[in-house]
Amino acid sequence: MNESKAICCFLPSRSTEKMEMAELHAHLNGSLSSRTLHALRQLQNSSDSEASGDSWKKCEAIINHGNERTLDECFQLFSVVHSLTSTPTAVSKATDDVIEEFEEDGVIYLELRSTPRCIDGVMTKEQYVEAIVKSIRKANISRNILTKLIVSVDRQRGLTEAEENVLLAVDMHSKYPDIVVGIDLSGHPCKGNIEDFLPLLENARSSGLKLSLHCAEVPNVDEVEKILKFEPHRIGHGTCIHPNFGGSEKLWNMLSKSGLAVEVCLTSNLKTKTIEGYEKSHLGPLLEQNIPVILSTDDKGVFATTLSEECRIAAETFSLTRMWMCEAMLQSVSYTFTTEDEKNKLVHSIHKFMNSSGCS
Ligand code: 5GP
Numbered sequence: 001m002n003e004s005k006a007i008c009c010f011l012p013s014r015s016t017e018k019m020e021m022a023e024l025h026a027h028l029n030g031s032l033s034s035r036t037l038h039a040l041r042q043l044q045n046s047s048d049s050e051a052s053g054d055s056w057k058k059c060e061a062i063i064n065h066g067n068e069r070t071l072d073e074c075f076q077l078f079s080v081v082h083s084l085t086s087t088p089t090a091v092s093k094a095t096d097d098v099i100e101e102f103e104e105d106g107v108i109y110l111e112l113r114s115t116p117r118c119i120d121g122v123m124t125k126e127q128y129v130e131a132i133v134k135s136i137r138k139a140n141i142s143r144n145i146l147t148k149l150i151v152s153v154d155r156q157r158g159l160t161e162a163e164e165n166v167l168l169a170v171d172m173h174s175k176y177p178d179i180v181v182g183i184d185l186s187g188h189p190c191k192g193n194i195e196d197f198l199p200l201l202e203n204a205r206s207s208g209l210k211l212s213l214h215c216a217e218v219p220n221v222d223e224v225e226k227i228l229k230f231e232p233h234r235i236g237h238g239t240c241i242h243p244n245f246g247g248s249e250k251l252w253n254m255l256s257k258s259g260l261a262v263e264v265c266l267t268s269n270l271k272t273k274t275i276e277g278y279e280k281s282h283l284g285p286l287l288e289q290n291i292p293v294i295l296s297t298d299d300k301g302v303f304a305t306t307l308s309e310e311c312r313i314a315a316e317t318f319s320l321t322r323m324w325m326c327e328a329m330l331q332s333v334s335y336t337f338t339t340e341d342e343k344n345k346l347v348h349s350i351h352k353f354m355n356s357s358g359c360s
Contacts, residue, residue, distance in 0.1 A: 018106030019308065019329070019357075020350050021106050021108065021109075021311065022107065022332040023107045024234070025236055025265060025294065026098070026102070026110065026112055026296065026297055027112075027299050028095065028098060029081045030298065030301055030302045031098045031101075031112070032097065032098065034301070036093070036094060036301070039093065039097070043089065043093060074302050081301070082117065087119070088123055088127050088131040089131075091128055091132060092131045096135050096138075096139070098112065099135065099145060101306075102145060103143055105307055106307070109146050109147075109333065110148070111148050111181070111182070111336065111337060112150070113186070114151070115152040115153070115165070115186070115187075116151060116164075125164065125168055129180070132149055133149060133180065136148070137176075148180075148181045148182075148337060149180050150182040150212060151165055151168065151184070152183075152185075153184065153186070153197065153200075153201075154186060155194075155197060156187040159197075166201070166204050169204060170207045173209050177208075180209075181210055181337035181338070182337045183204045185197060189217040198226070198230055201213070201230070201232075202230075210337040211234075212232060212236055213227055213234075214235070214236040215236060215241075216239055216240040216246075217236075217237045217240070218274070219245075219246025220240070221247065224241060224247065228255060232260070233335070234262070236263045236265075237262070237274070240282075241282070245285075261294050261331075262286060264281075264282070264295055266281055266295075266310055266314060267310060267313065268298035268299060279317050283314060294331075295311055297310055322357075322359055326350060329350055330347060330351075
């Protein structure tokens with residue numbers, strides 16, 4: 001992974017095949033394409049009060065903006081999307097489409113994450129998770145992409161909800177150990193006290209769930225230190241850890257020595273203005289320090305991106321070769337929340353691709 005400054009030759013050397021990729025940081029409701037949002041609207045029908053009439057017109061304006069969405073619109077879109085995934089059928093449709101689109105992009109392994117939601121009289125949190133699991137199970141049989149589920153805890157929604165979600169995740173993990181594999185801590189990075197959540201997350205870990213925690217999206221030296229000491233399996237974003245990005249030398253050293261991988265979501269960071277430009281992003285110091293990075297989309301629908309686009313941006317910005325990118329994908333596989341057998345199969349598949357495209 002030291003050839004990060006090598007000459008840029010990201011284009012395939014012999015083949016036009018899509019690169020085989022692993023996506024480890026994708027929020028389900030942030031990943032819905034405009035096509036899916038429109039289909040969900042049809043499914044929901046105008047009889048539903050939550051997204052009807054004027055409210056739907058506003059939603060449509062945001063959806064149709066596509067690449068031109070402003071930052072505010074990106075965030076408004078989360079609540080729009082939530083209003084459209086408010087039944088088990090809609091949640092299943094959303095999951096089906098997201099898996100299909102990642103597969104079309106060349107993703108062979110996907111870890112989807114989502115916050116269980118209940119809608120009074122319509123859907124319990126269990127039904128929400130079951131709907132996702134059902135779609136994943138179907139796709140794992142019929143598609144050339146392996147998908148797992150990470151249950152999210154939204155730090156903005158308080159401790160009672162967090163407790164509920166962790167208990168549900170533990171329960172679902174024991175019911176579907178091949179699909180429900182981890183816990184994510186996400187939601188507004190300025191809300192909630194991290195110390196309140198750590199004991200819950202520890203319980204999840206001791207029940208066999210893996211942990212990926214959003215960390216350092218905004219500068220917060222104290223909190224980042226607590227998260228790094230807690231040693232989750234991976235961290236999301238890790239934007240403000242380097243001293244030049246609102247972190248500190250101490251934190252940077254801790255991260256460097258930890259062996260933790262950082263899930264880097266460049267377009268999301270740019271559009272939410274947590275980085276000033278791709279070339280000025282924290283990916284530069286991460287590569288220089290040889291810290292494992294996992295290129296990811298975060299919310300491919302909301303931020304109008306794809307994983308291949310994130311790889312292209314990283315490659316062009318930091319002169320990364322196609323060989324580097326394939327090795328980065330192999331490294332991503334080593335950080336997946338899968339079994340050894342599944343990891344070996346993914347590695348084999350990527351090696352095969354590397355051989356066939358002259359990348360080995
Ligand atoms: P869902 O969990 O409903 O499937 O996906 C949307 C949710 O993921 C959002 O409501 C938010 O809690 C979380 N999320 C999506 N993108 C980000 C991000 O960039 N940072 C954080 N902290 N949370 C996010």
